Amino acid sequence: MDGEGVRQALLVAPSYDHAEYLGAESLGIRSVAATLLDEGARVTVVDECPAEPPAEVLRMAGQSSLIGIGALFTRQIPDALALARTFRSVSPDAHITIGGQGSYSLWPRMLEECEALNSACLNEAEETVSELWRHVIAGESPASVRGMYLRLGGELLFTGPRAPTEDLDALPLPFRGGREIAYADSHVTLCTSRGCAAHCSFCQSGNYANRHPGAPRWRYRSAEHVVDEIEHLQQAYGARMFSIVDDDFLGGDGRGIQRAQDFARLVRTRGLDIRFAIECxxxxxxxxxxxxxxxxxxxxxxxxxxxxxxxxxxLYAKRTTPQQAAEAIALLRKSDIEYSVGFIMFQPLSDLGGIRTNLDFLLANNVGSYRRVVNRLEVYPGSPLIGYFRRKQVHFREESYRMYYDFQDPRVALLYEAFVKLLKPFEELESTAARAIFRLRAEEGPAELHALRRLTEVTENITRALLATAYRCLQVAESGGVPADDKRIVAYAAGRVDELRNVLSP
Structure with a gap:
């Protein structure tokens, strides 16, 4: 650090793997940043920081008393640890901590593997980091700060659990500094609730990372608090399009429905002209x-x-049925609301019969995309699914905090390879159409609505062509062939892609 009494904090999110995830602002560390600002800290937030950070970030690290690294996804951890080591080299006296949903259950391991880290924050970190900050700038041991694993005297100390924040309205709004250029397209993300009442076995958030004994499974900000933030973002940044990134905007019970109704009433009463997306x-x-x-x-x-x-x-503990899913899709179409579906086509024990049932559903409802159709179950370190699969003789290979596995059925392996290879060109078409729809949604005048209807039809045709290609691959795999090498399928896919690309061209 440059000198005594420096009161600066640096919060960083490692870069995303864009082959798997879309990049976004890191609302978790931005919420932590807001609480630090309330403590009087000077705070800088860096979204999607590369493992080899630029000189300006290193300069800020060298001036910081506290450096926090947030990993939303487990696969970000290797880069997060690399950043910790780099920051330690330029800031030998800073307290460096790590946290985020992707680090769940891995806290001691990260500290053992990376001596550059001083601590790891468990679960939600706003109150933990605020208290940690007070100890750091006072030069005191943070051993009394609950909610952490702490390196102390050569040993790792668990400081005890910290209850999650139940009154989310009491937290300050996330710090948005440095996002002005990113907000130029009028699109902003926000979080209005935490947790999920569901028990999906594959999900970090709902199944185990957001489970706190004695706390509600779904906690939410009031409708008024949410609309206040939207109004602020409109006034400060000209935002009109909002992606609400809650795991479940509607919450799973009557509280969520009532809140949604209150939200709509307030948006209407205040005359806000917005477009928004939700998950439920x-x-x-x-x-x-x-x-x-x-x-x-x-x-x-x-x-x-x-x-x-x-x-x-x-296996996924969904507690829903295909009929419910089909009815939900039909309802969204009837309501003239665009939608996308989460779908996990492959898992270690998949067989061709199960994949055929999956594809039959997607074809019947004309839903799916490249990323959904090739999606294979990701099993996280610490996931309860690992024990189940191991009992079924599934062998995992761990590398850089990722769990790799082979499909038990070799025909499924061949089908997966074919999907990845032959369906990939459709992703470009999907992205082109999605970007165009996004631009048109910003206005929604008569001309834009006409163009939207046309693009929606094109998007549906892209989905049909992708699923038809996938089905042809399945048929070849069922007959014992190698679908990726089938010249008829290769020619069919290429022809459909060229045809649809021409339709999308201006």
Whole structure:
């Protein structure tokens, strides 16, 4: 650090793997940043920081008393640890801590593997980091700060659990500094609730990372608090399009429905002209509520279908049925709301029969995308699914905090390879159409609505062509062939892609 009494904090999120995830601002560390600002700290936030940070970030690290690294995804951990080591080289006296949903259950391991780290924050970190900050700038041991694993005297100390914040309205709004250029397209993300009432076995957030004894499984900000933030973001940044990134905007019970209705009423009363997207469970969708929300700007809903065959639905603990999923999709179409579906086509024990059932569902409802159709179950270190699969003789290889596995059925392995190879060109078409729809949604005048209808039809044709290609691959795999090498499928896919690309061209 440059001298005594420096009161600066640096919060960093490692870069995302864009082959798997879309990049976004790091709302978790930005919420922590807001609490530090309330403590009087000077705070800098860096989203998507590369493992070899630029000189300006290193300069800020050298001036910081506290450096926090947030890993939303487990696969970010190797880069997060690399950043910790680099920051330690330029800031030998700073307290460096790590946290985030992706680090769940891995806290001691990260500290053991990376001596540059002083601590790891468990679960939600706003109150923990605020208290940690006070100890750091006072030069005191943070051993009394609950909610951490701490390196102390050569040993690792668990400081005890910290209850999550139940009154989310009491937290300051996330710090948005440095995002002005990113907000130039009027699109902003925000979080209005935490947790999920579901028990999906594959999910870090709902199944185990957001479980706190004695606390509600779903905690939420009031409708008024959320609309206040939207109004602020409109005034400060000109934001009109909002992606609400809650795991479940509707919460799983009557509280969430009432809050959504209150939200719509406030948006209407204040005359806010916005467009927004949400995520929720298929069992929560109601026609009247969708109509109410669409009237005040709801334009997209992400629903988690995940599978259509019984074996996978039981494995994922979805507690929903394909019929419910089909009804939810039909309801969204009838409500004139765009949607996307979460889907996990492959898992270690997949068989061709289960994949056929999955594809039959997608074809019947004309839903799916490249990323969904090739999606294979990701099993996280610490996940309860690991024990189940090991009992089924699935062998995992761990590398850089990622769990790798082979499919037990070699025909499924061949089918997966074919999907990745032959369906990949459709992703470019999907992205082109999605970007165009995003631009048109910003205005929604008569000309834009006409163009939207045309693009929606093109998007549906892209989905049909992708699924038809996938089905051809499945048929070849079922007959014992190698679908990736089937010249008829290769020619069919290439022809459809060229045809649809021409339709999308200006």
């Amino acid at each position: 469970r298929i069992s929560e969708l109601e026609a009247a509520l969708l109509t109410t929300l669409r009237d005040v700007g709801l334009r997209h809903v992400l629903i988690g279908v995940e599978a259509a065959n019984d074996a996978d639905l039981r």
